[in-house]
Amino acid sequence: MTDPDIRARAAAELERTRARSRVLTDAVDDDDLVRQHSALMSPLVWDLAHVGNQEELWLVRDVGGREPVRQDIDQLYDAFKHPRSDRPTLPLLGPAEARAYIGTVREKVLDLLDSVPLEGRPLVEQGFAFGMIVQHEQQHDETMLATHQLRRGEPVLSAPPPPASAGSVTGAALIAGGPFTMGTSLEPWALDNERPAHQVHVPAFFIDRAPVTNAQYREFIDAGGYEDRRWWTDAGWAHRQEAGLTGPMHWFGDGTYVRFGRREPIVPDEPVVHVCWYEADAFARWAGKRLPTEAEWEKAARHDPASGRSRRYPWGDEDPGPQHANLGQRHLSPAPVGAYPAGATPAGVHQLIGDVWEWTSTDFHGYPGFSAFPYKEYSEVFFGTEYKVLRGGSFGTDAAACRGTFRNWDYPIRRQIFSGFRCARDPLPGEAV
Known part of the structure; x- marks a missing residue:
């Protein structure tokens, strides 16, 4: 790809990805955004600010060499410093503040994308750093989608059903x-x-x-698969018993x-x-x-x-x-x-x-x-x-x-x-x- 093509692709992917993040976070009210829906997951508002913080760290500061936007929040959104179960207790940015923050970061990123050299460093060759940030945000979008699956309350997401089967696939x-x-x-x-x-x-x-x-897995359940020790590893059987697993x-x-x-x-x-x-x-x-x-x-x-x-x-x-x-x-x-x-x-x-x-x-x-x-x-x-x-x-x-x-x-x-x-x-x- 040529240099202009790489820049155009990066800009388009950044915007397409952010549109998905907006769908996932705009679908719920502020109370839902700050609530922890499962101890396995972060509050949605943490994910939202975290993707902005990673974008700031890698693109604004490292690639662009520009002044920090919010250096004071770096430790709050460091995934290695705070397990998910503890994140609701942190002084996180609120919904409006988080949206404003990621918007400011994105403005600076799109500005530097027009001018930053895409050569001379492995981090920027072929637009890698921009692609890395796109993938990071998309991974958190999938995590936020999994949080929506764990969320209780009225449905807030919708999509058309997938296509029907075009024919039998077996064997x-x-x-x-x-x-x-x-x-x-x-x-x-x-x-x-x-x-x-x-x-x-x-x-x-x-x-x-x-x-x-699902039908094949149902056969396993109906055949007593969850009660039959023969099919499980030692660690698997211990987990099945401890977690009380009986099906998906x-x-x-x-x-x-x-x-x-x-x-x-x-x-x-x-x-x-x-x-x-x-x-x-x-x-x-x-x-x-x-x-x-x-x-x-x-x-x-x-x-x-x-x-x-x-x-x-x-x-x-x-x-x-x-x-x-x-x-x-x-x-x-x-x-x-x-x-x-x-x-x-x-x-x-x-x-x-x-x-x-x-x-x-x-x-x-x-x-x-x-x-x-x-x-x-x-x-x-x-x-x-x-x-x-x-x-x-x-x-x-x-x-x-x-x-x-x-x-x-x-x-x-x-x-x-x-x-x-x-x-x-x-x-x-x-x-x-």
Whole structure:
């Protein structure tokens, strides 16, 4: 892209992202904005000011070299200094003050975007810093959407339903064994944990052509899956007992669930959502399968067997459109399996992008040759066995923060996120591969 194109793209993405933040925060009154709807989540007003503070730190002060707007509030919006459960007790900016603050920051950012050099520093090459801030705000927008799901009261968000299924999608696809290129060194706005591109050899495996649906998960529940110790890891069984898990979060025992304040019948052919890693792993064991590794998931999503190259997305290199995937809060639920045939891989694997984040069996670590950039707290401090990797994005993930290489991670107990899964398995002895 040329320099003017990079600047135009950054400005458009910043404004499109801020419009979404406004929808999520303008939908409720000031009392709702400052209320903590769950100990797992921040008050919405904290998220709003936090995205502005990060924008000020990285773009106004670092990239632009300009005077601080509100240096006095930096520690209030440092996510590492204050756990979410404590944030309501802080002297946070009120709704009007937070909106004024982020507006002032944005004015300064758009002004410097017209003139700041986009070369000479890795932070600004190809507009990276602006893309990083867009993705950061979009990630918090998805977090705010999850807060809306936990919010009690009358519904305040609305969206048209997702498209209907275009046809049945069942069974598993064989992914041939061999090497493929995992990660990226070329995507200009890719984050540090997606880099660098590297070769990974993946033995042949089968992966489900669709995510596990509500109907399939209901079979696991009805078969006594939550009461049968055989299907659970030791840690999973202990958590199931301690948390009293009996089904996905927001499900009732009468065939209904709650979505953004509306109690509705469970849709059988939609991907199951709001399950933790332990639940996903237990289902996979019950089904005689397993969760895919992260490398298997990415190979299924990106490897083109015809050319041998890794593509940006399951369907190719084209940016996601509404025909490809359920992204960007365009709808407020996963779409039925088979709703996006244009987004399928050459092997016929559907809905790898959008709908639900998919748990993998892999712990979160850096790739070979990983280098923290631009700060260790984005990825590196989370590396280890405590976090499991999720891939593919959800209906609440924006396309700017979702690629075939994009990596998410969370504790295996988390269920408030828009998480689902699909299963994989090894070839059986004597099975043709």
